[in-house]
Amino acid sequence: MAQTLTIRNDVPGNSSTPNLYGLMYEDINRCGDSGIYAQMLRNWNFQANDTGGAADLEFWNVLGGDKAASIALDAKHGLNDINTNSLRLDVKSVSDGRVGISNEGWWGIRVQPDETYKASFFAKASDGFSGPLNVTLESSSGTVLASASVDGLSDTFQKFNVELKADVKEVSTDNVFGVSVDSKDAEGKSLWFQVFTLFGDTYNDRENGLRPDLAETLKGLNPHFFRFPGGNNLEGMSIDQRWKWNETVGPLEERKGRFGNWEYWNTNGQGLLDYMYLTEDLGMTPVLDVWAGYALDDSSVPEDELEPYIEEVMNELEYLMGDTSTEYGKLRAEHGREEPFEIPYIEIGNEDWFSTTYEYRYRAFYDAITAKYPDAKIISTAAQESRPYDLIDDHFYVTSAEMIDKFNYYDNYARSGNGSGIFVGEFATNTKGCCGTSPASMEAALADSVFITGLERNSDFVKMIAYAPYIKRHEQEQWDPDMIHFDTEKVWVAPFYYVMQMYNKYDFDTILQVDADGINFGPLYWVAGSNKEKNQIYVKAVNVGGDEQSVSFNFKGLNVKKNGEAHIVAGQPDDENTIDSPDTIQPKTSKFKTSNKSSLDYTFEPYSATVLVLDIN
Numbered sequence: 185m186a187q188t189l190t191i192r193n194d195v196p197g198n199s200s201t202p203n204l205y206g207l208m209y210e211d212i213n214r215c216g217d218s219g220i221y222a223q224m225l226r227n228w229n230f231q232a233n234d235t236g237g238a239a240d241l242e243f244w245n246v247l248g249g250d251k252a253a254s255i256a257l258d259a260k261h262g263l264n265d266i267n268t269n270s271l272r273l274d275v276k277s278v279s280d281g282r283v284g285i286s287n288e289g290w291w292g293i294r295v296q297p298d299e300t301y302k303a304s305f306f307a308k309a310s311d312g313f314s315g316p317l318n319v320t321l322e323s324s325s326g327t328v329l330a331s332a333s334v335d336g337l338s339d340t341f342q343k344f345n346v347e348l349k350a351d352v353k354e355v356s357t358d359n360v361f362g363v364s365v366d367s368k369d370a371e372g373k374s375l376w377f378q379v380f381t382l383f384g385d386t387y388n389d390r391e392n393g394l395r396p397d398l399a400e401t402l403k404g405l406n407p408h409f410f411r412f413p414g415g416n417n418l419e420g421m422s423i424d425q426r427w428k429w430n431e432t433v434g435p436l437e438e439r440k441g442r443f444g445n446w447e448y449w450n451t452n453g454q455g456l457l458d459y460m461y462l463t464e465d466l467g468m469t470p471v472l473d474v475w476a477g478y479a480l481d482d483s484s485v486p487e488d489e490l491e492p493y494i495e496e497v498m499n500e501l502e503y504l505m506g507d508t509s510t511e512y513g514k515l516r517a518e519h520g521r522e523e524p525f526e527i528p529y530i531e532i533g534n535e536d537w538f539s540t541t542y543e544y545r546y547r548a549f550y551d552a553i554t555a556k557y558p559d560a561k562i563i564s565t566a567a568q569e570s571r572p573y574d575l576i577d578d579h580f581y582v583t584s585a586e587m588i589d590k591f592n593y594y595d596n597y598a599r600s601g602n603g604s605g606i607f608v609g610e611f612a613t614n615t616k617g618c619c620g621t622s623p624a625s626m627e628a629a630l631a632d633s634v635f636i637t638g639l640e641r642n643s644d645f646v647k648m649i650a651y652a653p654y655i656k657r658h659e660q661e662q663w664d665p666d667m668i669h670f671d672t673e674k675v676w677v678a679p680f681y682y683v684m685q686m687y688n689k690y691d692f693d694t695i696l697q698v699d700a701d702g703i704n705f706g707p708l709y710w711v712a713g714s715n716k717e718k719n720q721i722y723v724k725a726v727n728v729g730g731d732e733q734s735v736s737f738n739f740k741g742l743n744v745k746k747n748g749e750a751h752i753v754a755g756q757p758d759d760e761n762t763i764d765s766p767d768t769i770q771p772k773t774s775k776f777k778t779s780n781k782s783s784l785d786y787t788f789e790p791y792s793a794t795v796l797v798l799d800i801n
């Protein structure tokens with residue numbers, strides 16, 4: 185029997201929410217430090233070791249050999265109250281050439297043609313040694329790729345800045361950053377160092393900014409909102425280890441790192457204000473997640489002790505939204521940003537269905553926040569009955585069969601109640617089951633595509649959609665699947681990236697009714713909508729089966745033009761984009777012709793997600 189879908193523009197459709205897709209962000213899978221945060225040095229301020237234990241000099245080495253010099257962590261020569269250690273270099277002999285220190289970076293340091301590197305550090309020296317210091321980017325075997333000299337050290341810490349331009353023809357990553365001396369003057373003397381930075385080019389030339397290739401890959405999705413800073417990583421492994429906004433702002437030498445929930449040290453080099461710049465630079469609306477009295481060791485702040493934590497959040501909000509006459513608005517201006525931000529969405533906590541205390545915690549934070557910011561849209565993370573909410577944040581990490589089954593999850597969901605809509609704040613098909621150990625395969629992409637097709641069918645009520653997690657460093661994954669993969673050299677994306685990109689691009693304002701004849705949902709799933717401004721209609725369809733699906737489309741209440749365009753992501757279920765084969769799944773575009781003004785025959789490829797774009801008269 186013929187499969188017919190009739191697209192109805194002759195009956196009113198529901199309004200769809202514009203700008204549905206955005207990003208959910210937290211530092212997981214080494215995606216922040218070592219990833220989008222473009223700082224290239226590792227263990228750059230000796231606050232703690234990689235797993236949050238006692239500080240050490242891991243990732244630092246002696247240049248010139250142990251006989252010529254030694255290094256030590258020196259707690260007697262701290263830079264300030266926050267950076268209480270320093271790296272001490274004791275120079276014994278320079279008779280065999282230069283001696284110094286080197287940093288391995290985050291699995292190497294990328295040096296590429298036409299890039300300028302900026303380095304900085306604090307340094308001082310004993311016994312009148314004043315320099316010079318030779319700052320280098322060099323291969324791990326010692327070939328110097330770029331160098332610059334600084335002079336004028338004294339017995340108190342000063343900050344030094346250099347620019348390094350490498351004269352290289354191709355990209356390499358097996359490199360280190362070095363600081364060395366070669367003057368006889370240095371022999372027998374000690375040098376102390378703290379708070380190093382090394383940045384290549386950054387996105388939008390932002391100081392302390394983003395690695396450009398990763399930022400461009402995020403921008404490639406054209407995300408409309410940014411939920412940050414977590415996720416679990418907001419919450420802390422204990423109440424005291426929560427993400428504290430005040431320790432993430434100001435000059436780098438005043439920032440305090442913390443042991444993140446994903447079990448590695450977070451430097452907070454990328455902090456609250458940096459996240460806001462990221463949000464602005466990528467043209468997104470901020471969705472600020474605030475700490476709400478619960479940590480992941482299952483401890484809750486008792487109701488009568490919540491006050492200081494509420495104050496902490498109110499200070500954070502004032503730092504972002506207050507003008508310069510306020511205490512924290514003034515602090516923001518001192519940190520370089522005079523103009524206040526707007527924070528239209530504030531989420532209270534994260535996945536609070538883990539706890540039994542959300543009722544009183546939500547109520548307390550809700551009351552304080554809405555009293556001062558009555559226009560803010562408040563997002564609740566779990567069911568509670570104490571106070572209303574604007575959106576509720578639902579998360580889905582399930583198998584492909586279960587995800588496909590959720591196609592109609594919101595179809596019969598009550599549209600009224602205390603909330604005006606749904607924020608699908610995290611989802612990803614985990615083909616091997618929850619959680620975090622499944623490939624970002626085409627199979628996963630197809631199930632995710634079915635799910636978002638269902639969300640778009642309900643986009644009168646589903647207001648925001650974000651996948652999670654988005655980004656992972658290759659071989660440092662703590663949670664698979666992820667959408668964007670990188671190593672020190674390059675970036676590549678999973679199949680679902682391309683589906684989300686095209687679903688987002690072909691954004692409709694009205695969900696059209698579709699009548700089916702001779703066909704049910706499965707293996708083909710669909711949604712249709714119209715975009716008045718562009719005078720187009722879109723049919724988005726996912727075929728999770730291994731056979732082609734031929735469909736006769738009829739259009740009622742509209743005339744389609746002759747030439748249409750299909751955007752397709754297709755492949756075998758096991759296909760993945762890997763480091764060696766990053767382009768296995770690529771989106772493609774093909775042309776088609778309609779039969780006449782009211783009909784189209786189209787055949788969907790096996791294992792595919794497709795957007796049909798039709799111009800209308």
Ligand SMILES: *[C@@H]1O[C@H](CO)[C@@H](O)[C@H](O)[C@H]1NC(C)=O
Nearest residue numbers: 233234235236237238240242
């Ligand atoms: C970090 O320090 C802790 C405690 O001192 C220690 O147990 C752990 O092995 C260290 N981790 C690394 C990666 O060195």
Ligand SMILES: *[C@@H]1O[C@H](CO)[C@@H](O)[C@H](O)[C@H]1NC(C)=O
Nearest residue numbers: 282318319320328331332333
């Ligand atoms: C730094 O040291 C390297 C290796 O000895 C040398 O080639 C380079 O010229 C030095 N750079 C400066 C600025 O002194």
Ligand SMILES: *[C@@H]1O[C@H](CO)[C@@H](O)[C@H](O)[C@H]1NC(C)=O
Nearest residue numbers: 428429430431440492495496
């Ligand atoms: C940040 O604020 C919290 C209270 O909200 C306080 O406990 C902590 O000491 C502050 N951190 C710094 C470095 O001042």
Ligand SMILES: *[C@@H]1O[C@H](CO)[C@@H](O)[C@H](O)[C@H]1NC(C)=O
Nearest residue numbers: 568569570571572600601602
């Ligand atoms: C709405 O909130 C009120 C309290 O403000 C609560 O009693 C009621 O159960 C809530 N209704 C829904 C549908 O969540």
Ligand SMILES: *[C@@H]1O[C@H](CO)[C@@H](O)[C@H](O)[C@H]1NC(C)=O
Nearest residue numbers: 197198599641695696697698
């Ligand atoms: C519009 O939304 C209602 C639920 O509120 C639903 O019953 C109806 O099928 C939807 N119409 C379309 C065209 O999606």
Ligand SMILES: *[C@@H]1O[C@H](CO)[C@@H](O)[C@H](O)[C@H]1NC(C)=O
Nearest residue numbers: 736779780781782783784785
């Ligand atoms: C349009 O084409 C379809 C399929 O070929 C056909 O069934 C229908 O009669 C045609 N309609 C018009 C108005 O020509």
